[in-house]
Amino acid sequence: MALLEVVGATKVFGGLTAVDDVTFSVEPGTIGALIGPNGAGKTTLFNLINGFLPLTSGEVRFKGERIDGLRPHKVCARGLARTFQVVKPLQRMSVLDNVIASSFLRFPDRADAVRHAREILAFTNLSAVAGEISKGLPLGFRKRLEIARALATQPDLLLLDEACAGLNPTELDESIEIIRRIKDKGITILIIEHHMKVIMSISDHIVVLNYGAKIAEGTPTEVAGNPAVVEAYLGKGE
Amino acid sequence: MVQLEVFLQTLISGILLGGLYAVIGLGMTLIMGVMKIINLAHGELMMVAMYIAFWLFSLLGVDPYVSLLVTIPALFVLGVVIQRTLISPVLKVDSILPENQVILTVGIGMILANLATMFFSSDYRSTPVSYAADAWYLSDYWRSSPIELSLSVPWTVSFGFALAITAALWGFLQHTDTGKAIRATAQDKDAALMMGINVERMTMVTFGLGAALVGAAGSLFIPMYYLYPALGGKFTLIAFVITILGGLGSTQGAIIGGIILGIFESMTATYIGMGWAPVGRFVIFVACLVFLPRGVAGLMKRS
Amino acid sequence: MAQSSWFRNYKVAACVLVALAAAPLVPVLNSSYMLHVLILMLMWSVIGMSWNLLSGYCGQVSFGHAAFFGLGAYTAGILYLHGGVSGWWGLPASVIVVGLGSLVIGYICLRLRGPYFALGTLAMGEVLRVTAENMEWLTEGTMGIMIEKRTWVAKEPFYYIVLALAVGTFVIMELLVRSKWGYYFVAIREDQDAAESLGIDTTRYKTIALVISGVLTGLVGAFYTNYMGFIDPEVVFALHDISIITIMVVMVGGVATRWGPFAGALIMIVLSELIRAMPKIGTAHQTLFGVLLIVIIIYLPNGVMGDFRKVFRLVRRGAAPARAGGE
Numbered sequence: 001m002a003l004l005e006v007v008g009a010t011k012v013f014g015g016l017t018a019v020d021d022v023t024f025s026v027e028p029g030t031i032g033a034l035i036g037p038n039g040a041g042k043t044t045l046f047n048l049i050n051g052f053l054p055l056t057s058g059e060v061r062f063k064g065e066r067i068d069g070l071r072p073h074k075v076c077a078r079g080l081a082r083t084f085q086v087v088k089p090l091q092r093m094s095v096l097d098n099v100i101a102s103s104f105l106r107f108p109d110r111a112d113a114v115r116h117a118r119e120i121l122a123f124t125n126l127s128a129v130a131g132e133i134s135k136g137l138p139l140g141f142r143k144r145l146e147i148a149r150a151l152a153t154q155p156d157l158l159l160l161d162e163a164c165a166g167l168n169p170t171e172l173d174e175s176i177e178i179i180r181r182i183k184d185k186g187i188t189i190l191i192i193e194h195h196m197k198v199i200m201s202i203s204d205h206i207v208v209l210n211y212g213a214k215i216a217e218g219t220p221t222e223v224a225g226n227p228a229v230v231e232a233y234l235g236k237g238e
Numbered sequence: 239m240v241q242l243e244v245f246l247q248t249l250i251s252g253i254l255l256g257g258l259y260a261v262i263g264l265g266m267t268l269i270m271g272v273m274k275i276i277n278l279a280h281g282e283l284m285m286v287a288m289y290i291a292f293w294l295f296s297l298l299g300v301d302p303y304v305s306l307l308v309t310i311p312a313l314f315v316l317g318v319v320i321q322r323t324l325i326s327p328v329l330k331v332d333s334i335l336p337e338n339q340v341i342l343t344v345g346i347g348m349i350l351a352n353l354a355t356m357f358f359s360s361d362y363r364s365t366p367v368s369y370a371a372d373a374w375y376l377s378d379y380w381r382s383s384p385i386e387l388s389l390s391v392p393w394t395v396s397f398g399f400a401l402a403i404t405a406a407l408w409g410f411l412q413h414t415d416t417g418k419a420i421r422a423t424a425q426d427k428d429a430a431l432m433m434g435i436n437v438e439r440m441t442m443v444t445f446g447l448g449a450a451l452v453g454a455a456g457s458l459f460i461p462m463y464y465l466y467p468a469l470g471g472k473f474t475l476i477a478f479v480i481t482i483l484g485g486l487g488s489t490q491g492a493i494i495g496g497i498i499l500g501i502f503e504s505m506t507a508t509y510i511g512m513g514w515a516p517v518g519r520f521v522i523f524v525a526c527l528v529f530l531p532r533g534v535a536g537l538m539k540r541s
Numbered sequence: 542m543a544q545s546s547w548f549r550n551y552k553v554a555a556c557v558l559v560a561l562a563a564a565p566l567v568p569v570l571n572s573s574y575m576l577h578v579l580i581l582m583l584m585w586s587v588i589g590m591s592w593n594l595l596s597g598y599c600g601q602v603s604f605g606h607a608a609f610f611g612l613g614a615y616t617a618g619i620l621y622l623h624g625g626v627s628g629w630w631g632l633p634a635s636v637i638v639v640g641l642g643s644l645v646i647g648y649i650c651l652r653l654r655g656p657y658f659a660l661g662t663l664a665m666g667e668v669l670r671v672t673a674e675n676m677e678w679l680t681e682g683t684m685g686i687m688i689e690k691r692t693w694v695a696k697e698p699f700y701y702i703v704l705a706l707a708v709g710t711f712v713i714m715e716l717l718v719r720s721k722w723g724y725y726f727v728a729i730r731e732d733q734d735a736a737e738s739l740g741i742d743t744t745r746y747k748t749i750a751l752v753i754s755g756v757l758t759g760l761v762g763a764f765y766t767n768y769m770g771f772i773d774p775e776v777v778f779a780l781h782d783i784s785i786i787t788i789m790v791v792m793v794g795g796v797a798t799r800w801g802p803f804a805g806a807l808i809m810i811v812l813s814e815l816i817r818a819m820p821k822i823g824t825a826h827q828t829l830f831g832v833l834l835i836v837i838i839i840y841l842p843n844g845v846m847g848d849f850r851k852v853f854r855l856v857r858r859g860a861a862p863a864r865a866g867g868e
């Protein structure tokens with residue numbers, strides 16, 4: 001059974017259909033990817049899945065149960081965590097405190113929460129900056145902190161919204177490595193990414209959106225050879 | 239029949255009051271829309287304008303409506319000065335609470351009210367204009383009218399000025415370059431900046447305009463209202479209710495919000511009792527926040 | 542081991558407590574006037590700490606703490622007036638009344654964010670004031686409620702009661718800020734959407750912060766009724782003299798700092814007493830407070846405790862003008 005099933009998800013803002021009848025699923029233990037040009041509705045879809053926005057119509061099922069209509073914190077408690085494209089660190093808190101704040105979800109006792117947070121920091125190569133205030137960190141670290149905080153809630157499914165955008169090549173390799181390690185831990189991932197190198201190298205299954213609608217899906221090779229996808233990205237050949 | 243008469247008379251007073259409220263609300267909503275800040279000194283600025291109008295009348299015999307020529311530019315300058323010297327620096331300060339700017343305007347309001355008390359004492363003042371009690375009666379124009387209604391002269395004249403000012407503001411925002419730049423800044427500050435609009439200058443002009451509008455309201459209210467230094471707080475709250483009611487930053491909303499509040503207050507005073515009018519105001523305010531968070535403007539957009 | 546580190550952390554607190562507890566024994570301080578000033582200071586510290594929890598730590602800036610203060614004060618006053626019991630029953634009773642009132646206020650206001658929450662709470666304070674003015678059968682309206690027979694003539698008992706309240710509040714704050722709740726409060730302040738998506742029930746924790754903050758402020762209100770012996774709506778639901786002063790106390794002292802509310806209360810009370818003592822300036826006290834507020838916001842946005850180093854540097858620079866100019 002699929003871990004996440006999105007069925008006919010539709011979101012209309014005013015007169016504009018941002019997400020148009022999108023159906024896809026993510027199998028447990030895999031890395032799924034959502035790609036598409038800017039404004040294709042990828043982040044809106046994430047917001048629909050984790051409950052920030054109500055669906056206009058359609059369903060979202062997680063572990064076989066409907067989660068649409070639940071508030072984001074309930075979705076998170078069920079094991080679905082997300083990161084934000086525009087990173088939202090708790091600015092005046094240290095990196096460690098940021099992660100502790102999300103560790104409390106599974107470890108109500110403070111000592112346990114701290115221990116777990118330190119493990120997560122080690123896992124995401126952030127131990128060296130544990131004591132730093134997150135506001136002043138370079139983007140690469142903040143992007144990883146975003147992942148660390150989501151991981152600290154011990155999710156079964158992790159939604160990563162452009163976790164690699166704006167990184168330099170070294171940071172990029174490091175992040176890809178971390179995403180692989182997360183998969184190895186048995187955590188399912190759904191990722192939004194523009195970086196084709198990242199998508200092609202790590203994802204098992206790709207869903208392509210354009211103008212809010214799904215135009216293709218399949219394995220990386222299938223998608224790369226799909227003329228509709230090429231057209232969406234490069235425009236009509238003239 | 240008497241009941242209908244009372245109802246219509248109450249409605250008329252409400253609309254006249256609402257028109258003046260709209261001018262206060264317009265200033266507030268303009269500032270909120272462009273600068274994204276809440277000006278808790280709004281009523282105090284109006285109080286300053288009222289003192290200007292009062293002294294012009296008492297010392298020089300200048301009619302309150304003529305004093306508009308003084309209060310509008312004077313308050314514009316005061317607004318620009320406040321924005322440049324106080325608000326603008328605070329917007330750049332990094333602090334834990336972004337609400338600092340709201341608290342700053344509270345401080346400004348406290349100072350203005352206190353200075354007024356020190357210089358002018360806390361006495362109640364009024365401007366006894368010759369036409370204060372004049373009114374036009376329906377029966378004078380329509381002999382066989384089944385009901386009797388009256389229009390107070392100062393209220394009606396003030397309402398007329400309020401309409402003219404509102405129209406002028408609308409024309410300014412729609413048709414002048416500065417007006418368009420202000421609207422652009424309100425919509426998207428970053429985009430406006432990239433289009434080469436001097437955002438810093440626009441915020442200054444906006445705060446000046448907001449102050450000028452409430453200054454005009456001061457001149458329009460003074461023929462009918464008692465003046466005392468602490469009256470600002472009440473009008474600041476009224477400005478808010480209007481802004482929330484109308485939808486933040488919406489000019490049409492502020493006008494409709496002003497009229498609705500005017501009618502509602504007038505009705506509360508007639509049918510429930512004078513003392514409860516402020517409660518009614520807050521009930522509207524809270525109900526709006528809870529049920530109509532985007533105000534009347536949001537409602538219009540939805541349909 | 543744990544004991545000694547606990548003591549190290551709270552050495553300052555222990556010293557302050559001993560000093561405050563001993564204050565009435567010092568002859569210079571043991572005048573009716575000095576004790577009154579200390580009582581006021583402690584009252585404002587408690588209100589400041591409770592505001593600090595909701596607004597400083599949890600980021601929900603309240604412009605309406607007078608609502609809680611007034612509710613507490615009137616609970617005590619109405620119990621005395623209509624219940625015929627001692628006003629001191631108002632303290633336990635106010636916990637219930639203000640607790641329920643806070644839930645209602647929270648339900649209405651907490652769906653609003655940022656400045657709109659501030660305005661919502663401001664409106665709550667005003668609604669309660671006007672209601673108290675108009676419900677004469679219950680509150681005696683603008684006449685106010687007078688407690689004819691004060692419990693004690695001497696100030697010491699009042700002083701120790703409010704000191705106990707302050708110590709209790711301080712301990713509650715320390716426990717809270719270091720707990721899971723404390724982390725959640727700050728997470729909500731820093732980014733509500735991030736907090737929500739990380740599994741924090743933001744509505745619930747904001748409500749918790751608001752109820753604790755409200756109840757503590759309400760207790761001070763109930764104490765005030767017993768201490769002053771007279772309340773009226775203009776005084777206990779005052780926008781400027783309660784809600785705004787509350788904000789000033791914490792902003793002057795330092796938002797989201799442990800000692801900020803104490804420092805702020807001390808500075809504000811001493812200032813207002815000094816100003817009152819000078820008849821020429823006395824009428825200008827609002828102006829002076831306003832100027833102080835503006836100066837603090839622009840130059841010490843984190844208050845005396847938060848910008849401790851900055852204050853220190855300013856003082857030193859003043860002492861050694863030759864070194865001025867360099868930052």
